[in-house]
Amino acid sequence: MKPLAADRSESAFEDGKPAYTATQAAAEANRCLYCYDAPCIKACPTAIDIPTFIRKIGTGNLRGSAKTIFDSNILGMSCARVCPVEVLCVGDCVYNHMGVPPIQIGRLQRYATDAAFDKGWPLYEAGPDSGKSVGLVGGGPASLAAAHRLRMLGHAVTIYESRPTLGGLNTTGVAPYKMPAARSMDEVEWILSIGGIEVQTGVSVPADLSWAELERRHDALFIGIGLGPDSRLGAEGEQLSGVQGAVEWIEEMKLGLVDLSTVRRALVIGGGNTAIDAVRELRGLGVPDVRLVYRGQEEAMSGYRHEWLAARKEGVSAHWGTQPVAFRGEGRVQAVRCLKLDADKRPIPGSEHELEADLVLLAIGQGKLASLVQDLVGVGVSGGRIQADSRGATGRLGVYAGGDCVNGGKEVVNAAAMGRDAALAIHEYLSLGA
Amino acid sequence: MADLTTTCAGITSPNPFWLASAPPTNSGEQVHRAFDAGWGGAVWKTLGQPIQNVSSRFGAIGYRGTPGVGFNNIELITDRPLEANFREIAEVKKRWPKHAVIASLMVETREEWKEIIARSEDAGADGIELNFGCPHGMCERGMGSAVGQEPKVNERITGWAKEFARVPVLVKLTPNVGDIVPHGMAAQRGGADGVSLINTIKSIIGVDLDRLVPNPRVGERSSNGGYCGAAVRPIALHMTAALARHPDFRIPISGIGGITNWRDAAEFLALGASSVQVCTEVMLRGYRIVGDMIEGLNTYMDERGFQTLDDLIGKAVPAYSDWGDLDLNYEIVAKIDANTCIGCQLCMVACHDGAHQCIHPSPNAEVRVPVVDEAECVGCNLCQIVCPVQGCITMEQVDNGHGPASWNQHVEEGAVLRAKKGSHG
Ligand SMILES: Cc1cc2nc3c(=O)[nH]c(=O)nc-3n(C[C@H](O)[C@H](O)[C@H](O)COP(=O)(O)OP(=O)(O)OC[C@H]3O[C@@H](n4cnc5c(N)ncnc54)[C@H](O)[C@@H]3O)c2cc1C
Ligand SMILES: Cc1cc2nc3c(=O)[nH]c(=O)nc-3n(C[C@H](O)[C@H](O)[C@H](O)COP(=O)(O)O)c2cc1C
Ligand code: SF4
Numbered sequence: 001m002k003p004l005a006a007d008r009s010e011s012a013f014e015d016g017k018p019a020y021t022a023t024q025a026a027a028e029a030n031r032c033l034y035c036y037d038a039p040c041i042k043a044c045p046t047a048i049d050i051p052t053f054i055r056k057i058g059t060g061n062l063r064g065s066a067k068t069i070f071d072s073n074i075l076g077m078s079c080a081r082v083c084p085v086e087v088l089c090v091g092d093c094v095y096n097h098m099g100v101p102p103i104q105i106g107r108l109q110r111y112a113t114d115a116a117f118d119k120g121w122p123l124y125e126a127g128p129d130s131g132k133s134v135g136l137v138g139g140g141p142a143s144l145a146a147a148h149r150l151r152m153l154g155h156a157v158t159i160y161e162s163r164p165t166l167g168g169l170n171t172t173g174v175a176p177y178k179m180p181a182a183r184s185m186d187e188v189e190w191i192l193s194i195g196g197i198e199v200q201t202g203v204s205v206p207a208d209l210s211w212a213e214l215e216r217r218h219d220a221l222f223i224g225i226g227l228g229p230d231s232r233l234g235a236e237g238e239q240l241s242g243v244q245g246a247v248e249w250i251e252e253m254k255l256g257l258v259d260l261s262t263v264r265r266a267l268v269i270g271g272g273n274t275a276i277d278a279v280r281e282l283r284g285l286g287v288p289d290v291r292l293v294y295r296g297q298e299e300a301m302s303g304y305r306h307e308w309l310a311a312r313k314e315g316v317s318a319h320w321g322t323q324p325v326a327f328r329g330e331g332r333v334q335a336v337r338c339l340k341l342d343a344d345k346r347p348i349p350g351s352e353h354e355l356e357a358d359l360v361l362l363a364i365g366q367g368k369l370a371s372l373v374q375d376l377v378g379v380g381v382s383g384g385r386i387q388a389d390s391r392g393a394t395g396r397l398g399v400y401a402g403g404d405c406v407n408g409g410k411e412v413v414n415a416a417a418m419g420r421d422a423a424l425a426i427h428e429y430l431s432l433g434a
Numbered sequence: 435m436a437d438l439t440t441t442c443a444g445i446t447s448p449n450p451f452w453l454a455s456a457p458p459t460n461s462g463e464q465v466h467r468a469f470d471a472g473w474g475g476a477v478w479k480t481l482g483q484p485i486q487n488v489s490s491r492f493g494a495i496g497y498r499g500t501p502g503v504g505f506n507n508i509e510l511i512t513d514r515p516l517e518a519n520f521r522e523i524a525e526v527k528k529r530w531p532k533h534a535v536i537a538s539l540m541v542e543t544r545e546e547w548k549e550i551i552a553r554s555e556d557a558g559a560d561g562i563e564l565n566f567g568c569p570h571g572m573c574e575r576g577m578g579s580a581v582g583q584e585p586k587v588n589e590r591i592t593g594w595a596k597e598f599a600r601v602p603v604l605v606k607l608t609p610n611v612g613d614i615v616p617h618g619m620a621a622q623r624g625g626a627d628g629v630s631l632i633n634t635i636k637s638i639i640g641v642d643l644d645r646l647v648p649n650p651r652v653g654e655r656s657s658n659g660g661y662c663g664a665a666v667r668p669i670a671l672h673m674t675a676a677l678a679r680h681p682d683f684r685i686p687i688s689g690i691g692g693i694t695n696w697r698d699a700a701e702f703l704a705l706g707a708s709s710v711q712v713c714t715e716v717m718l719r720g721y722r723i724v725g726d727m728i729e730g731l732n733t734y735m736d737e738r739g740f741q742t743l744d745d746l747i748g749k750a751v752p753a754y755s756d757w758g759d760l761d762l763n764y765e766i767v768a769k770i771d772a773n774t775c776i777g778c779q780l781c782m783v784a785c786h787d788g789a790h791q792c793i794h795p796s797p798n799a800e801v802r803v804p805v806v807d808e809a810e811c812v813g814c815n816l817c818q819i820v821c822p823v824q825g826c827i828t829m830e831q832v833d834n835g836h837g838p839a840s841w842n843q844h845v846e847e848g849a850v851l852r853a854k855k856g857s858h859g
Contacts, residue, residue, distance in 0.1 A: 021774075023824040030500075034719055052725065059695040061730035 001201055002164035004185060009253045010176035013284055017081075017107055017178075025111040029057040032103050035094055040105060043092040045417040046073035050089060054108055066116035067123050069109055074148045075141050075416040077117060078170050078187050080109035081179040083413050086306045117190055124194050127154030132430045135160065135218035137205045140168020141412045142224035142403025144191050145419030146426075151194045153427045158218070159197065162204035165255075168226055169404075170412055172251040175277045177284065181254045211376050215398075220426045223379075223386060223394075223401035224419060227409050228367030233269070237327030246270070246278040246363035253281060263359045265289040267336060269324055270363030271301040276308050278361050279316045292318040293355065295341055319355065323347065333360055369405060383408070392422030393429075400426055436735035437742045438728065440474060440534075442709035443628025443686045444602040445561040447474035447534035450703065450743060451727050454630075454690050454711035455480050455538035455563060455606070458721070461514070462522025466529065471721035472728055475534030477630070477711060478523060480511035480565045481550065482540040482577075487513050493639035493650040493659065504665035505714045506639035508650060508657050510571045511540050516550075520557040527558035534709075536604065540565040540577050544594050551598045561601045564592060564626075567608035567633025569660045579633070582608035585620035592624025602627035604688060607673075609666075610636050614673040618683055628686040629677065630711060632670045634660025663714035667692025671705055678706025678751045695723070696730030703743065704750035762844070763836035763852045766813035766829045768793070768806045774826040777802030781817035781827060789816045790856035808832070812856040 020028065032054040040050045049068050056065035069076035085091070085106040093102030116123065132155045136143040139161030147157045165171055171184040192199070203209055205225075214221055230245025232238055246268060252258050260266075266287045268278045271294035282290045292311075294301065297320050301308060319338070323345075326337040340351035368384025378396030380387035385408050392400040402418030404410065438449040452475035453459045453468055460479045468476060491509040494502045512519060527535050537554035539562055541547055554562050566588055568578030581587050588605065595603045605621035607614060609632035621629050636658055640649045648656035670691025677683045689707030693699050694715040702710050715723055740746050770781070770793075782804045785793040792810035796803055806817075818827040839849035 021824070023822070026824065036720060036722075052722070055723070056726050056730070059697060059726055059730055061696060061726050061733060063733050064726060064729040067729075 001166060001188075001199060004165070004181055005256050007257055008181065008255060009258045009285060010180050013176040013180070013281075015177065016175075017110075019114060020107050020111045025057055025108060028104055028108055029054050032058075033094065039092040039094060040089040040103075043089045044072075045088075045411070045413045046076075046079075046420065047417075048072040048076065048089075048109075050105055053112060054103065054105070057108060057112055062112055062115050063119075063121050063123075065112040066121065069113055070116070070123060072420075073413065073416050074145055074191055074420070075170070075187065075412060076109060077113035077190070078141075078174075078179055078184060079413045079416065080106050080113055081183070082170070082174045083411060084304055084307075087304060088413070117186060122193075124148070124152060126151045126194055126196050129156075130154040130430065132156065132219045133158070133217070134220045134222060134426060134430075135214045136222045136224060137214070138168065138223065138225040138403075138405075139163070139166035139199070139201070140224055140226050140403060140415065141170055142168075142226075142405075142415035142419040142422075143222060144188065145416040146222045146224065146400075146402065146423040147197050147419075148191050148194055149420050149423035150426065151196055153423070155427070155430065157197050159199050160203045160205055160209060160214075161199070161201045162208075164201050166199065166201070168224075168415075169247075172254055173247060173274075174412070175281060176254060177280070206372060206375060211373070219430055220398045220400065222392070222419070222422055222426065223373065223399070223405060224403045224415070225369050225372065226404040228369040230362055231365045231367055233324060233362060233364065235324060235326050237329065237333070240327050240329045240333040241331060242329065242333035242358060243327055243360045243362070246274050246361040247366060249361050250274075250278065250281065253285070258285070260285050260287055260359070263287050265291070265357050266359040266361065267291050267293050267355060267357040268361045268363055269293050269336075270365075271296055271303060272363060272365070273303045273307065275361075275363035276301075276303040276311050278363055280307075280311045280314060282359075282361075283311070283314045283316055287359075290316050291355070292316060293322050293324060293336070293338065294318060294320055295323045295345055297321055297343075321345075322355075324360075325352075327360065328354070333357060336360055366409065368408075388422075390421075391425035392418060393425055398429065436732050436740055438474075438732065440709050440743060442688050442707075443561065443604055443626075445475070445534050445536065445604075445709075446532075447709070448532055449474035449728055450707075450709040450731075451475070451699065451724050452477060452534060452536075452688065452709055452711045453716060454713040455536075455565065456713040456717070457509075458713065458716045460512070461519075462526050465522075465526050465535070468716075468721045468724075469526070469530050469533050472724040473533075473721060475536065475560075475709065476526075477536040477538050477563050478519065478559075479514075480538040480540050480568070481516060481519055481554070482511045484513050484515060485510040485571075488652045490650045490652065494663070495639060495665070502663060502714070502718045504639070504661060505663035505717070506637050506650070506659040506661050507634070508570050508652075508659040511565070511568070516553070520553055523554070523557040523559055527560075534560050536561040536563050538563040538565050538606065540568070540572060542575075542577060547591065547594050548598045551595060555599070555601055559601060561604060561627075562595065562599055563604040563606050563630055564595055565606050565633070566591070567606045567631075569608060569610050569634055569636040570658055579608040579610050579636075582606075582617060582633070583611055585616050588617060588620040589624040592621050592626050596625035604628045604630045606630040606633055606690075608633050609669060609673055609691075614676050615680055615683070618677040618680070618685075622683060622685050626685060628688060628708075630688040630690055631673050631677075632666070632691045634662045635666055635669065637661035662691065663718075664692045664694050667698060671701060674702055674707050675705040675751060675754050678748055679754055696727040696734065699727055700731055700734055700746065701750075703746050704748070705754070706748040706751050708743070708747050756842075758842040759840045761838040761840055763834065763839050765832050765834050765852065765855075767808040767811040767832055768813070768817050769828050769830050770803060770806060770817075771826050771828070772803045774823050775803040776823055776826075778822060779804055780820045780822065784816050784820045789814050791858075792856060793817060810856050 053068040403415035537559040566582030572578035573580040689702030690711040843849035
């Protein structure tokens with residue numbers, strides 16, 4: 001795996017939610033009611049036993065606390081930072097019904113998992129060798145969770161990743177004020193420390209390595225290839241420099257340097273979480289005028305409300321009901337031609353206008369990579385998503401899938417849960433086949 | 435991983451965590467679930483002539499939003515038929531042969547003791563515990579703490595039990611005595627294989643000020659009850675240690691009283707208990723707390739290099755000494771870490787009003803970090819106790835040039851004591 005570049009634009013960001021001190025952690029942990037059959041557990045896609053890990057922080061059993069977290073979710077460290085806890089565990093804390101601030105579960109989870117990383121507690125060992133081998137395509141959260149669980153169960157695993165680094169969007173996509181790429185790499189290293197996870201980077205399947213060859217090498221396969229590149233509008237002038245996919249730009253910003261010195265005004269097209277991340281990142285890197293351009297109204301944004309409110313507080317403005325139709329500029333973009341849309345998203349006649357911009361990021365979704373699996377007869381694809389049952393089994397024997405490529409793009413924690421559960425299903429399949 | 439296998443008074447269990455005789459051990463169905471959760475043993479809810487209980491039964495005090503810091507009850511021994519209890523003990527033992535099941539018993543006459551011990555053994559109990567501790571209701575009937583408070587009666591009944599029992603006999607002591615030692619010694623003389631302590635402390639948990647009736651209220655009356663829960667732990671720790679350090683006391687101790695987590699349990703073990711029992715914390719939070727207790731104790735022992743419980747049991751007892759043997763020349767002073775101080779000045783008011791007036795405002799009016807006058811600081815710990823920031827106030831030893839000298843050495847050998855501090859003479 002390639003190490004990260006030393007100079008990265010993302011380094012400009014500070015921790016959005018800084019680490020707790022021991023005093024803060026104890027105060028927050030002791031506030032937890034230790035609910036029975038707790039709603040926060042149900043709200044966590046990986047079903048971490050949250051009251052138990054928090055109680056263990058309170059009793060000083062920090063190692064046990066970390067173990068409780070990792071037992072359910074081996075990506076518990078990154079999830080502690082990147083999960084939208086407001087709509088997951090924290091949102092369901094019973095304190096919300098009491099008018100009392102809910103327990104800061106993410107920050108407590110970070111406290112325990114950071115300690116495990118710092119102390120290097122050896123919490124997991126690979127299981128006794130099963131003689132079986134599993135190939136994992138893609139090295140993001142879904143595959144990492146699957147790989148770790150498969151190693152615990154004694155299977156040999158190899159991860160094939162097209163990029164130079166592992167971690168998927170956890171490394172290349174999540175907002176740096178939540179987690180910098182370097183921390184994602186720490187997590188990759190921690191997961192690999194179970195031993196025996198072979199990693200082949202720079203391998204794109206099936207271009208560099210065919211499915212047939214993978215099936216020859218392994219007893220089972222897991223597909224965790226995530227989503228494809230940013231979607232394009234297909235509008236005139238979109239090829240101008242300064243018009244770029246948001247996910248692609250974020251990756252450049254996180255892994256290397258982006259030059260914003262000449263950017264006075266940036267527009268981000270879209271209303272989802274990637275769009276909100278992008279506007280906050282542009283503001284954070286000092287772009288004076290950052291605006292969101294969204295075809296719907298504010299209430300209809302698919303991005304999280306709490307994230308948008310934070311963006312607004314940071315000085316981001318928005319053009320609602322606005323549809324870009326063309327880009328104007330000479331070599332580099334100078335303006336975006338837009339139409340106003342009515343409540344039913346129909347163009348309003350005569351509403352055409354221009355918004356000036358020196359940078360436009362397109363955050364209107366990511367393409368689906370599912371076409372890559374067309375050679376795998378039996379693996380169903382629908383709406384660009386790979387079809388799999390609740391435990392990750394596809395229609396082809398021995399081929400499993402999980403994460404964004406199956407659910408169409410959710411959160412890291414969903415990918416972690418799907419990877420883990422698919423590993424258990426693969427284990428059953430391999431055990432039966434023995 | 436350390437080995438938590440436990441032997442206390444000849445009774446073995448996979449770990450030292452036992453449920454105390456109380457509502458959590460009222461029935462077989464509960465004990466099955468408790469063992470499933472990880473508990474190593476259970477002392478069955480006291481068996482005897484089934485009684486009729488009152489409603490309500492419990493009271494509690496909270497402190498600053500934490501409910502149940504202290505807990506009180508006026509319930510009596512089992513109200514379930516003896517046949518049902520013995521049948522369930524047999525079922526539990528069948529499914530959990532390696533776990534400790536101890537029958538807590540309370541009856542009156544020699545004949546009754548003989549019969550109930552025989553029935554307990556027939557059911558497969560690994561040991562019996564004589565309940566000489568209940569401080570309400572049963573003592574009015576001449577049992578419970580009425581026995582535990584009279585060393586002679588304690589010794590006599592323990593003697594009967596030993597005469598009839600083939601399995602080990604634990605005597606559960608009441609803390610409602612001036613000095614626990616004569617009562618532990620009485621059990622030892624009676625032949626007990628070990629003692630369990632403490633049972634609950636006689637208490638009134640509070641008063642309903644609207645009705646002017648004490649709590650817990652039974653209609654328009656109440657009665658004194660038994661106090662337990664986290665608040666009683668220091669009393670129980672002392673009684674455990676008082677017996678453990680006594681040169682003539684030689685039988686094992688099962689420590690009880692206010693245990694809420696692995697740390698509390700480790701403290702009892704360090705002060706001489708070889709198993710621990712828990713009631714209130716399980717009543718408040720459920721059997722599930724034992725997972726952390728096992729894991730936390732294990733990690734602690736691994737970190738300390740303790741392989742078995744024997745490496746921990748009683749290890750703090752030698753350091754429990756008489757006041758007269760403490761080193762009067764040992765001197766510590768408080769240090770405040772300006773980097774972590776949040777400027778609440780709780781230490782300052784505590785020292786000024788409750789200690790020795792040696793924490794003062796900073797000479798710089800802009801700064802809220804107080805300063806300690808180390809020349810006056812007596813090293814009492816009060817400021818550290820009130821400080822809300824972990825590790826902000828530390829107590830550090832100073833070299834005053836004096837060698838160690840205790841009060842006893844001063845009186846007997848004329849050892850020289852350092853000058854007094856903070857007495858504002
Ligand atoms: C900008 C952005 C911000 C986000 N922020 C958050 C957040 O704050 N919190 C949160 O929980 N979630 C966030 N998400 C979503 C989250 O990152 C994903 O849900 C999660 O990473 C999905 O994991 P995965 O393993 O399924 O896919 P990915 O993380 O996409 O990993 C897939 C991996 O497969 C590799 N790959 C792809 N094709 C091939 C191939 N043909 N051969 C070999 N390898 C291949 C890719 O290079 C990649 O490394 C964000 C997403 C984006 C785009
Ligand atoms: C509701 C209640 C009922 C109890 N019943 C008994 C009993 O039947 N026999 C007995 O020996 N002790 C009984 N106890 C005392 C407990 O076993 C234990 O000694 C005491 O509560 C101290 O431990 P704790 O602080 O962990 O609760 C009872 C305690 C409570 C709270
Ligand atoms: S705890 Fe159960 S038995 Fe007791 S009062 Fe409440 S419902 Fe009734």
